[in-house]
Amino acid sequence: MKKITTILTATILASAIGAGAQAESHVDKAVAGAIAARQATMKLYAFNLGLLGGMAKGEVAYDAAAASGAANNIALLTQLNQMAMWPEGSDEMSVDGTRALSDIWSNMADVMAKGTALSDAAATMQAEAGKGLPELQAAMGAVGGACGACHKAYRAPEK
Amino acid sequence: MKKITTILTATILASAIGAGAQAESHVDKAVAGAIAARQATMKLYAFNLGLLGGMAKGEVAYDAAAASGAANNIALLTQLNQMAMWPEGSDEMSVDGTRALSDIWSNMADVMAKGTALSDAAATMQAEAGKGLPELQAAMGAVGGACGACHKAYRAPEK
Numbered sequence: 515m516k517k518i519t520t521i522l523t524a525t526i527l528a529s530a531i532g533a534g535a536q537a538e539s540h541v542d543k544a545v546a547g548a549i550a551a552r553q554a555t556m557k558l559y560a561f562n563l564g565l566l567g568g569m570a571k572g573e574v575a576y577d578a579a580a581a582s583g584a585a586n587n588i589a590l591l592t593q594l595n596q597m598a599m600w601p602e603g604s605d606e607m608s609v610d611g612t613r614a615l616s617d618i619w620s621n622m623a624d625v626m627a628k629g630t631a632l633s634d635a636a637a638t639m640q641a642e643a644g645k646g647l648p649e650l651q652a653a654m655g656a657v658g659g660a661c662g663a664c665h666k667a668y669r670a671p672e673k
Numbered sequence: 674m675k676k677i678t679t680i681l682t683a684t685i686l687a688s689a690i691g692a693g694a695q696a697e698s699h700v701d702k703a704v705a706g707a708i709a710a711r712q713a714t715m716k717l718y719a720f721n722l723g724l725l726g727g728m729a730k731g732e733v734a735y736d737a738a739a740a741s742g743a744a745n746n747i748a749l750l751t752q753l754n755q756m757a758m759w760p761e762g763s764d765e766m767s768v769d770g771t772r773a774l775s776d777i778w779s780n781m782a783d784v785m786a787k788g789t790a791l792s793d794a795a796a797t798m799q800a801e802a803g804k805g806l807p808e809l810q811a812a813m814g815a816v817g818g819a820c821g822a823c824h825k826a827y828r829a830p831e832k
Binding site: 599 | 706707709710712713714716717720721723724739742743745746749750752753754756757758
């Protein structure tokens with residue numbers, strides 16, 4: 515819980531900085547930048563998961579070093595502090611270019627719990643991915659499940 | 674040198690996978706995905722450096738937790754294994770949508786050395802960013818210098 519509290523404190527501080535120190539037009543630019551940054555993070559998850567998925571499905575030959583590299587990357591990505599990427603007012607009702615539901619900000623404890631589930635699953639996959647194809651395949655389900663749990667709860671359907 | 678050798682080996686393996694196991698149209702999609710992934714990585718660098726730069730320039734109040742969070746993120750990003758993001762044939766002469774010069778692939782040892790310079794500078798900034806504004810400001814120069822050294826050598830001018 516200590517880590518979550520620290521992260522939440524960082525969120526509040528980041529929101530305070532955003533609201534207090536910047537002019538209105540500057541905030542809009544900041545929100546757009548935050549959305550771009552979190553979408554870049556998602557893109558890096560997808561890229562590395564795509565590499566692993568190709569191996570898991572047999573479309574690409576299993577390679578232990580490449581699998582470990584991608585799984586390490588995913589584990590690293592879960593350690594990014596994303597708090598500056600999710601400012602208040604960056605939900606899909608407030609701005610264009612995002613599918614993030616406003617429920618994220620009213621359910622932050624659940625969002626954090628889902629984030630922890632992802633980092634736990636990613637750590638397991640990091641340990642398993644280089645051992646062999648069956649181990650990789652077995653570890654991917656929990657990662658995909660953790661991604662999907664958050665998307666299902668907090669992402670608007672594609673328009 | 675061991676680390677660099679490992680990374681280079683991973684590159685060669687990734688290239689072999691790309692060339693051997695995928696159909697031509699699939700390779701094009703893979704190249705586009707690799708370019709998108711490295712550009713997403715650059716975007717995350719820029720976002721976090723932007724947060725720190727705002728503080729360093731006095732545009733945003735210095736906040737130790739936010740500075741540490743951004744500096745931690747930059748240090749994490751330097752640890753990503755980017756090898757799958759730079760396949761042969763993804764330079765600016767071969768494909769649209771990138772400014773990556775083909776010199777990258779003929780000077781890989783220098784590219785890796787420049788990457789190591791960035792991760793060293795980022796590690797120092799990670800240690801210093803939360804100590805105070807002067808410490809953050811002092812540490813940022815080396816990070817910016819490392820970014821710039823690689824861009825100067827290996828990125829085509831903006832069109």
